[in-house]
Amino acid sequence: MTVSVPTILAVLALALALLPALLALANLLALRKAPKAPAPDGLVSILIPARNEAGNIGPTLAAALASTGVPVEVIVADDHSTDGTAAIVAEVAARDGRLRLIPVPPLPPGWTGKIHACHVLSQAATGRHLLFIDADVRLAPHGAASMAAAAEAAGAALISGVPRQVTGSLGERLTVPMINLMLLGYLPIPLMRTLRDPALGAACGQLVLVEAQGYRRVGGHGAIRASLHDGVHLPRIFRRAGLTTDLVAGSGLATCRMYTNFRESWAGFSKNAHEGMATPRALPVWTLLLGGGHVLPLLLVLAALLGAGSLPLALAAFALSLFTRAAITLSTREDPWTIPLHPLTVALALTLQWNALLRPAQAGVATWKGRTYPAA
Template sequence: MTLVGLALGALLCAAAPALLYLWNSVLFREPPALPSGGDAAAADQPVISVLIPARNEELGIEACVRSVLASRHVELEVIVLDDASTDRTADIVRALAVADPRVRVQSAPPLPDGWAGKQHACFALSQLARYDILTFLDADVRLRPDALARMARFLRESKCALVSGFPHQETGTLFERLLIPLINWLLLSFLPLWGMRRSPRAAFGAGCGQWFMTARAAYETVGGHGAVRSSFHDGLTLPRAYRKAGFGTDICDATHLASCRMYRSASAVWFGLAKNAREGMAATGQIGFWTVTLFCGQVVPALLLVLALSGLTFEADPHERTVEQAVRPFALSVLGSAIVMSLSKRCHAAVHFRQSWVGVLLHPVAILLLLAVQWYAVLRWVIGKPVGWKGRALPAAKL
């Protein structure tokens, strides 16, 4: 009966996130559309400061800024903070500023002790902004012309102080295709959006660090990015800081409003995900849950199915082997159900979020790689060498 027991355990670990994904897929929606007709849109034109921290972003900063400048139905300023870049980032933005007075480029002040580079850059940008709606945008994000206006409407109608959009994640290399699509998959599989929108608990806080929008008054009350100054993972820590201060947060599907290519190589994917791990899945007290849940629900069903179909027996006693053979068809059907639950939501994500099908076909491999990244981050932490990013170590406050 060992095979049946393992199969039922795997089914349970696969079924719970599959059901939550199904529910969340209904709740995870795009920002509301703009009113039809030019007059209606013009009558409610938000005024937004678009704030872009940039450190060695010469490959994408021009496309990012140009996409923002093409925005419709908004009044805006674009401020790029050159964070000690050693490439042509600042020169590219200066050229754009000459052609469009809405663009400014500033040099980041020296990085104080205890601050992560991005959080310090975002905080400095907030001090430079002139308007009451702040949008923090990563330099590798590209916006559609109606994206800012729709996000501003989402901010207003959600009655939250901080909202975040999850852009379409572009991928190129095999590692990107395997691991990056798991961002949306994990979000919908394990974060109860219904609870997030009805409970003020900080644990429900989540977002995408690539694109935040907030009201200035709330941002300043929270302390802005100063409240998460030592964090490498503002996608989690900033919404939770807002919630701890008594403000609501929300998220939306920005697949058709924005795009982003986070990383461009296997090593960038590995270290990029590892730098966030200790504040997410690899946090103390959580790594065990994620390892058991993901391994048992997403890897074990396929592994057991292959072993069972190959004729391997799981019992040593001859009598128990006979019983196992009798119940094997039932165990195989349970394993098949677990696999269907795992892959059906990956298929949905591939279609809805326009993701690579490579990750679907190699889903168990992707999960194993994800867990390897998490344990790598844990081991680096244990030996006192936590993962840094862009030449900067984890701030001393987090060591």
């Protein structure tokens, strides 16, 4: 009996949709919520790199300074802002002695902006734990204490979580959900906790807590000075040194609105694409995994409705893909209206990655916050 090509593709799509479904199930069961128990003794330094963040920094400071359960200091590094960022921070610091504003020196050769600002912050910090957050992250009152408690419970020198992602525009809803899909659908968290393999290290650069002694032992941000993707590279240097890293459910610890429109989202995700999927070796594999497991099922359903291939198999693959996305979206408290957009979200993510890989050499740079870096 001859099996048609659409039927073969439907079987492949079902298998590729099953992989992230199983991983997501295992990960959601394994991903411990950060405990609300009392944090260990010692100061937590909340460290915020800021470059032209006048629209964000006020609420971010208010949330950080409202931290409970652990003593905190809050340090903002003004990275040559040309708006009112520094003035806003200075005004709040005049009212609350726990807040300090420090200037970032000129960017040295070989460094990227955020990494350098985080390095400067770490040198000024005095806490037992250093909590790096982006300027658009709003900590929950128990967020800092829970992160420190989770690190202590796991014996981890670095711990991270993905804040609840707030999306307001269609462009954000089509791009931002890929963060949790990649983390929960394709990183085997139970295996990450069992093995020290650096390749299994992962973090979200929006919310990273490190134990200060271990951080300085491995060289901190100075060891990844040329990186644009600290979420990939920082946990790996900890794991290479034999230190433990871990992930927690971050949606209850903080919120973040990364971007406000499609153009910002495209630029933001493009800037570090070469340190993620957009490499000649990795991207064909990711295209098979993501395209085959999340885009192909919808195409096969449409083809089957036109009389080509097996509709039951195609529907099973499509339903499994949407189920995975729904489980991740609901557990991370993201916008549920993004679930029906899922195949388009994945297709758009792959388009972005291929664009980053294939764009002409003269365009092979990443521009972010007014700075330009080599993209490869």
